[in-house]
Amino acid sequence: MGARTTEGDKPVWVHSNNAGVVGELCLSLTEAGIKAEVFRDDLLPEKGLIIVVAASGSQLVEKLIGDVGDGRIVVVVTDRISASDAWKLLDLGAVDVISYHCPSQVARSIQGRLDRWTAIEHWIDAPIVSRHLIGRSRAWKQALRRAIEAALFSQGPILIQGETGTGKELVARLIHTLDPRPDKEKIVVLDCTTIVPELSGSEFFGHEKGAFTNALKTRVGACELADGGTLFLDEIGDLPGTLQAELLRVIQEKTFKRVGSHTWRSAEFRLVCATHRDLRKMIEGGTFREDLYHRIAGWEMVLPPLRDRREDIILLANHFLAEIGTETPIHLDPLVQDALMGRDFSGNVRELRQLIRRMGGRHLAGGLITMSDLPAEDGRLLGRETGLRNNNVRQYIRQAIASGIGLKELCRRTGDLAVEIALEDANGNVSQAAERLQVTRRTIQMRKAQS
């Protein structure tokens, strides 16, 4: 068997300022059957898994995570660091943090996880994911990676949290799609806000004809329908208290009775729940059962609100424009793009989608969607959110300063980001990007060459 690599023939890349450690680690990785190559700061690998060996709180790690941007970095720490510092590295986007005791142990840990990481990277770029779940921001990709990992490598219950309209149902459906169970059945969706306590859980368990007034026919409940597939309980935080106990039992025992029946039935399904509520606060307030929470939250993930992934707004907007399906593709005037980037979306992606659909509907003439296609109420919302955007920038800068980054480096990074965004918005056209940033083409080209 040849050496194992991350994607196709891409090696695992190793970086450290300590030549001795690099040599030892590469040798151990090779012995573990992993093709390892060394890279320098100025030659960042484009694909593959990156292992950075560094002391605690290293600026280098922070910089690399920032530059690579989508979490393919494993940090191997040579100094002893606190659990909270290790957590911070994960928060920044590292896929794992491992202590460096001896190189062969690190190599074994990497070997054990490599197939998992490779599979996740494969799926995140696969059309079935990237064409339907849009987003390139680090916050979005981190959440998506977690969902893919849970779908592929566990059968345990999954809890998806996030504000309304952040894509929880979309992610739940993706989890079902990627679930590798052979011959799995369908996904059954039950919105807990529509459950009527007086029907004693008929929506969950079904009922027999005549079980209560209006029970004119036998009804099969969601648990039975989901047998062999996935039961998706949307808005689980809204489940009435009496039914929380009944749901707990069915999750634990996997058996239930239809309302009005004495016969026990069984069903095997994967449970995925979603909520926009803070279940921990509800537990403290006594409105959600703690034992039920532990049963449904085998894996937890929080989908980011759109304000924390503003860099995805134009991508999403273009996706929703394409969904409208016009004969010739419609594009957004740069002013409209600015308006969208600066607007608050309290209803998150759903609200953006609705707005784009409204704009698409108003767009009568050919060519770009311009400011006049913006509904009047949206025009009035413009500029309201500058404070919020500033807060995001402040948050980022505060974090960067805390991790030891100086003013010069901060200016370089924000400048590079501005160039990257301008180029993205101009579809790579250097002249247009230069015009929008009010600099020369050469400035852009030099920045590109240095970054």
Ligand SMILES: Nc1ncnc2c1ncn2[C@@H]1O[C@H](COP(=O)(O)OP(=O)(O)OP(=O)(O)O)[C@@H](O)[C@H]1O
């Ligand atoms: N990343 C995304 N890419 C493409 N479309 C998205 C994305 N996230 C959300 N959407 C779209 O936004 C809308 C809302 O998504 P969804 O219903 O999954 O959100 P939700 O978090 O379950 O909302 P709620 O809490 O209100 O039930 C849908 O039309 C969905 O297709």
